[in-house]
Amino acid sequence: MKARRFIVIAFLASLSLVLTSPASSGGDYHFNIDSITISETSSADDSTGGIKEDIPAKYLDRYQAWKNEFLATETGHEQWHRYATDPILKLTITLTRDNAEGATTGKYKWSESGQLIAATIVLGNRLDEGYPNPIYFPVMNSLVPTGTANDVTGNTLAATKMAHEFGHVNRTAQVDGALYQLQTQLIPQYNKIFLSNGRNPKDPRLIELAQKIGGTPVEIWEDREYWGETNAMVFLRDRFTEERQLCPIFSRIRSRVDLYAKGYERRFLEIAQSVTAKGTCGW
Numbered sequence: 409m410k411a412r413r414f415i416v417i418a419f420l421a422s423l424s425l426v427l428t429s430p431a432s433s434g435g436d437y438h439f440n441i442d443s444i445t446i447s448e449t450s451s452a453d454d455s456t457g458g459i460k461e462d463i464p465a466k467y468l469d470r471y472q473a474w475k476n477e478f479l480a481t482e483t484g485h486e487q488w489h490r491y492a493t494d495p496i497l498k499l500t501i502t503l504t505r506d507n508a509e510g511a512t513t514g515k516y517k518w519s520e521s522g523q524l525i526a527a528t529i530v531l532g533n534r535l536d537e538g539y540p541n542p543i544y545f546p547v548m549n550s551l552v553p554t555g556t557a558n559d560v561t562g563n564t565l566a567a568t569k570m571a572h573e574f575g576h577v578n579r580t581a582q583v584d585g586a587l588y589q590l591q592t593q594l595i596p597q598y599n600k601i602f603l604s605n606g607r608n609p610k611d612p613r614l615i616e617l618a619q620k621i622g623g624t625p626v627e628i629w630e631d632r633e634y635w636g637e638t639n640a641m642v643f644l645r646d647r648f649t650e651e652r653q654l655c656p657i658f659s660r661i662r663s664r665v666d667l668y669a670k671g672y673e674r675r676f677l678e679i680a681q682s683v684t685a686k687g688t689c690g691w
């Protein structure tokens with residue numbers, strides 16, 4: 409798909425500006441950037457809500473282990489229950505060998521009244537391996553092994569990635585569906601102009617487009633990613649009740665946010681503060 413390639417190119421172009429430190433551990437978590445290039449059509453039967461799990465039999469065991477880990481937390485359980493009983497939104501979860509260590513969320517569909525009625529989460533079949541880069545994924549990257557007893561298991565890593573994807577659905581269900589669809593429609597135009605004008609973001613046509621869609625494509629993309637990451641952080645907050653496990657993770661998240669996502673600090677800080685009330689992990 410042409411538009412998808414443009415977005416990846418534009419994204420990589422901007423990323424190369426950010427990549428001034430060797431801190432990246434690699435891993436193109438959302439290699440296809442599906443959360444922006446959503447499909448206009450939905451493959452699921454959208455007539456009723458709820459969660460539809462479409463998992464190949466050979467991956468059922470590992471999927472169940474990741475899901476159990478997600479459900480073992482208060483936030484995972486609450487969010488799963490909410491979508492499972494949603495009368496309108498159909499959330500489809502699938503598992504594939506493509507993008508094995510990553511996951512994507514997309515295939516969004518809205519009703520005529522603007523309610524989100526369909527979304528699909530695609531999990532990689534090796535979701536329990538691989539650590540996305542620290543720039544856009546400060547929470548998932550905080551789980552990179554340190555060689556100590558506090559390193560998390562593969563199941564926890566996979567469940568954290570599930571939480572990130574649920575975060576995308578949570579956010580998309582809240583935002584203005586019309587704006588989301590306008591972004592999807594105009595971002596390819598933006599990228600086309602950007603790539604043909606010598607990559608000049610001050611081009612009046614681009615400034616006008618950015619005003620219409622609420623930011624540049626990269627700004628829109630990173631805003632969505634950091635919402636995914638906040639949900640991943642809430643999952644970790646609930647998963648680790650002991651300070652000696654949670655505080656090193658929060659401290660690593662903090663340093664990554666400080667370095668790469670300072671403008672988005674507030675949404676992470678609020679989660680950190682939600683535990684400081686209990687006397688844990690000052691941010």
Ligand SMILES: [Zn+2]
Pocket residue numbers: 438443572573576632633636
């Ligand atoms: Zn994401």
